[in-house]
Amino acid sequence: MNAQPVPTLELRGISKSFGSVQALDKVDFEVRDGEVMALVGDNGAGKSTLIKCVAGINSIDEGQILFDGKPVTIHGPKDAAKLGIEVVYQDLALADNLDVVQNMYLGREERDLLFRLKEAPMEQRTSETLSSLAVTTINSVRQPVATLSGGQRQSVAVARAVMWNNRVVFLDEPTAALGVAQTQQVLALVKRLAEQGLAVVIVSHNLVDIFEVADRITVLRLGHNVGVYEKANTTQQEIVQAITAGRAKPAEAGAAS
């Protein structure tokens, strides 16, 4: 698993407070190419804050962000995008009234000298990207996203993250609103992202889902690191305990630092 010497994205001692509330306190986190890292914790553990810091929505008070081992600063969403970090938010990513192609290229449309949209190449590449991820349930890439099911919408949002040659993809609760079959569809997609060499971070409350796709699991509790667990060497029970009681397995605790 850790064949790659340097993590793709590494956070060292990140702290962030909102007024008197310490949302993150010296948190470490890392994810490598080709792995699925799960980020878990109860409400208020600091998962969302961590994502927002990486996405450039929140600034960090303290700590260091390293990308490919080099220190970087992320001041806004544009900086994160430039590094190749994409965050897929639950239900906030797509415009319902636009079709699949229009959503995939939203904000990054291709145009010619007359400011005319190059529809044909955009449609072609959308179809290619979707089939490369084996997203086969979408009838037509020209149908409005409003007509898609929840799983299909999530697939489109994820596929958009892939199409732009991103290195690190954060998926915030990707299966929260989905049924059983659609959840399977999205989880399969998450695995394929890692197989394609991306560093994938999945945030979820659903441990069953996490144990299905994740290689490693980072547990946060009340803004602190509890530990990083290899999926192969842990159990759901142990993770639940780590989330609720904050008891870390001694050997693994603080392994990331």
Add this chain to the structure above:
Amino acid sequence: MSTAAPAEVEAAAGGESLGELVRGRWDALKGGDVGNLPVVIGLIGITLFFTSKTDVFFSAVNFTNLIGQMAGVTVIAVGVVFVLLIGEIDLSIGYVSGVAGVVVAELQVPDSGHQYPGLIAIAAAIGVGAAIGLLQGSFVALIGVPSFVVTLAGLLAWQGVIIHALGTEGVIGIQDAYINNVANYVLSENQGWAIAIVFTVGYAAATIGTYVNRRRAGLRTGNVILAVARVLFFGGLVFAAVAVCNHSRGVPLVGLIMLAVVVVAAYVAARTPFGRHVYAVGGNAEAARRAGINVKLIKIIVFMISGAMAGLGGVIFASRLNSVDLTAGGGTILLDAISAAVIGGVSLFGGRGRVSGALFGGLIIAIVANGIDLVGYTDSVKLITTGLILLAAVTLDTVVRRRQAAVGR
């Protein structure tokens, strides 16, 4: 059809059969995408009704008059379409058009010390409209004041500006030939035919271009027969309109201006990244923001478009009357323009509708007003009828929206 993967679709690249096409349209219809169908049915119904009531209605002269009657409101409605597409409203457009009328009239007053050539006065009037849009749009986009309130304040304030500017005389006559020609000049027969040819050839070229591009990219091309039929239909429509106008006085210049505005605006909305972003902001502003679109800038530009279109509309109204007076920008202009956009199928909830809707909606509003005048009904009938049509259009929009939501989940 229901399980076709994108890969299979690509493999089946080429024409779409007519059967598939009809099925696709029917599915879209059931899904709530009614397109221009209600408007076309409404137009035919209204036309048949008035034709049965009076002989004058369905005549070449009246058709030519109709173009002059619909142009001002239709141009303003084009601006309204953009505002509605981002899910906002602009209630100031009526009196902004009045302010623009005052500007164009004032800048041509001989020996006033600020007399400019007609074309410059027209440009200044449109520019003032855009500047008002910039001001109002900034309040909406940067500070976050609801557009309803900002433009309601505009509605009051700009009316005050008009009354103040016209002073005690209350009227400014327009002598400048360029300004008066905007609404009153009539093109020669051959110029009319030239427009019809340019429009049809341009439309055909655009259709062929799309076909070739998709073919080359290995994508489905749609039905060839239908594409040809569409070009022949709309081309034929323009040729017929020119023929009817030529049978009377000829094509009014203002008709050409209106057509040009609609074509350019439709191009911007449907074919450019800016237009795409307008739809995205109306559909889901948060998604647009996260995709890196400058939502605030888009909103401000849209309000500037709305102001500029109101400005051009104001020039057309002033030109038509050869003067501006204290009624400039008042009356039913505001509600007619918004109604035209909504009747034309543009959703009040944002993100849905086409620029061409302004043309169809403007036509319906003008036909109702024109027909009711010709038949000799009173203004009360006109107001009630327009109100009912508007209610029907908004009801349809609401039902369509519910329908789409139901299909989605």
